[in-house]
Amino acid sequence: MRAVLIVLDSFGLGAARDAEAFGDVGADTFGHIIEAAAAGRADSPERSGPLNLPNLTKLGLFAAHGDYAGQPSEGGKFEGLYGVAQELSKGKDTPSGHWEMAGVPVLFDWGYFPKTVPCFPKDLTDALIDRGNLPGILGSCHASGTEIIERLGDEHMKTGKPIIYTSADSVFQIAAHEETFGLDRLYALCDIARELVDPLGIGRVIARPFVGDNGEFTRTSNRKDLAVLPPSLTLLDKLSKSGHQVISIGKIGDIFAHQGTGEIVKAAGNMALMDATLEAMKRAEDGSLIFTNLVDFDQSFGHRRNIAGYAQALEEFDARLPELRASLKRGDLVILTADHGCDPTWPGTDHTREVVPIIAFGPEIPAGPIGERETFADIGQSIAEHLGLTPLDNGTGFLN
Numbered sequence: 588m589r590a591v592l593i594v595l596d597s598f599g600l601g602a603a604r605d606a607e608a609f610g611d612v613g614a615d616t617f618g619h620i621i622e623a624a625a626a627g628r629a630d631s632p633e634r635s636g637p638l639n640l641p642n643l644t645k646l647g648l649f650a651a652h653g654d655y656a657g658q659p660s661e662g663g664k665f666e667g668l669y670g671v672a673q674e675l676s677k678g679k680d681t682p683s684g685h686w687e688m689a690g691v692p693v694l695f696d697w698g699y700f701p702k703t704v705p706c707f708p709k710d711l712t713d714a715l716i717d718r719g720n721l722p723g724i725l726g727s728c729h730a731s732g733t734e735i736i737e738r739l740g741d742e743h744m745k746t747g748k749p750i751i752y753t754s755a756d757s758v759f760q761i762a763a764h765e766e767t768f769g770l771d772r773l774y775a776l777c778d779i780a781r782e783l784v785d786p787l788g789i790g791r792v793i794a795r796p797f798v799g800d801n802g803e804f805t806r807t808s809n810r811k812d813l814a815v816l817p818p819s820l821t822l823l824d825k826l827s828k829s830g831h832q833v834i835s836i837g838k839i840g841d842i843f844a845h846q847g848t849g850e851i852v853k854a855a856g857n858m859a860l861m862d863a864t865l866e867a868m869k870r871a872e873d874g875s876l877i878f879t880n881l882v883d884f885d886q887s888f889g890h891r892r893n894i895a896g897y898a899q900a901l902e903e904f905d906a907r908l909p910e911l912r913a914s915l916k917r918g919d920l921v922i923l924t925a926d927h928g929c930d931p932t933w934p935g936t937d938h939t940r941e942v943v944p945i946i947a948f949g950p951e952i953p954a955g956p957i958g959e960r961e962t963f964a965d966i967g968q969s970i971a972e973h974l975g976l977t978p979l980d981n982g983t984g985f986l987n
């Protein structure tokens with residue numbers, strides 16, 4: 588009996604009940620991709636036409652979306668448990684979403700930087716320049732990470748000043764050239780920044796290394812997130828402390844600040860992360876949790892407002908499901924979900940406040956609707972029950 592939790596990072600199923608507070612009324616990551624694809628607006632050299640997700644359809648994904656949108660599908664019979672969950676946490680960011688699904692909603696306010704230029708307080712950037720021995724900094728604004736390196740990458744290479752930016756999330760991001768600035772130096776600078784932003788309640792410092800020249804830059808997979816610790820013990824802590832095996836794949840280790848995350852496996856790209864997940868399933872013991880984050884949906888397509896790319900990534904993920912299902916043993920549980928939305932048709936480049944899907948299946952897992960859940964913590968609670976832990980403080984299981 589094992590559990591596999593796969594997060595399709597940013598795959599929202601429609602505006603949350605509290606979306607108004609975030610300026611996100613009407614956002615719908617999945618719904619808008621379906622619409623765009625049906626209208627031929629998600630065509631690319633790699634894919635075309637209506638969204639084709641045969642395996643997710645069978646499991647109940649479209650039904651979960653339709654039920655929440657008030658357009659229930661007629662008389663469908665599905666192979667998974669399916670529904671959506673609202674978020675209790677105050678932020679629509681990655682740590683909040685992941686911690687909440689692991690039983691710890693974030694009920695305090697993160698620190699954020701204002702939408703001014705400069706956006707960072709002078710004493711903060713002065714301290715970073717001083718302690719990091721820097722000739723200065725570039726940026727100090729809200730930005731999309733790919734746009735800002737295109738704009739400032741050449742100047743960064745010439746001056747040696749790192750590019751510092753934020754977003755609607757509680758983040759302090761430092762972009763620097765892997766070769767001219769150096770990866771180790773960037774990581775060391777992020778360690779200093781982590782200390783400096785701690786008193787401001789900032790959730791994450793993120794290293795954003797890139798390569799290239801002459802206005803043509805690409806980010807590498809050496810991104811590193813320095814997160815604060817979750818405010819209380821998560822499902823991962825409870826599992827690890829009671830001797831259950833935990834295998835964390837992709838960004839999970841960083842998101843939980845390496846607490847309770849067990850064995851850490853890294854891989855670049857959704858398909859390599861799925862390979863790593865299937866590989867882990869071969870060696871995962873009874874009682875274990877495999878926890879995978881598929882970051883491309885968010886990083887490469889949601890934030891980049893790339894509808895065709897997002898559609899293709901969903902189709903590629905769908906195509907891996909038969910393999911995943913074939914690798915399950917009796918008693919295994921798989922849950923597919925997301926941590927927030929990032930509607931590729933929405934203005935700006937930030938996340939969107941949305942409900943997330945919950946699709947659960949396994950050889951002995953029942954099927955049918957689980958409705959609209961009040962918190963992502965229902966996921967962690969269900970896994971805790973399934974793996975025989977004492978109940979978590981938050982969430983109501985949906986397996987029985």
Ligand SMILES: O=P(O)(O)O[C@H]1O[C@H](CO)[C@@H](O)[C@H]1O
Pocket residue numbers: 681730731732733753754755756757758760793795886890936
């Ligand atoms: O635009 P890029 O650099 O991808 O940054 C995005 O990634 C950050 C971390 O998930 C978000 O806060 C958003 O700013």
Ligand SMILES: [Mn+2]
Pocket residue numbers: 596597680681885926927
């Ligand atoms: Mn995320």
Ligand SMILES: [Mn+2]
Pocket residue numbers: 681885886890929938
């Ligand atoms: Mn993101």
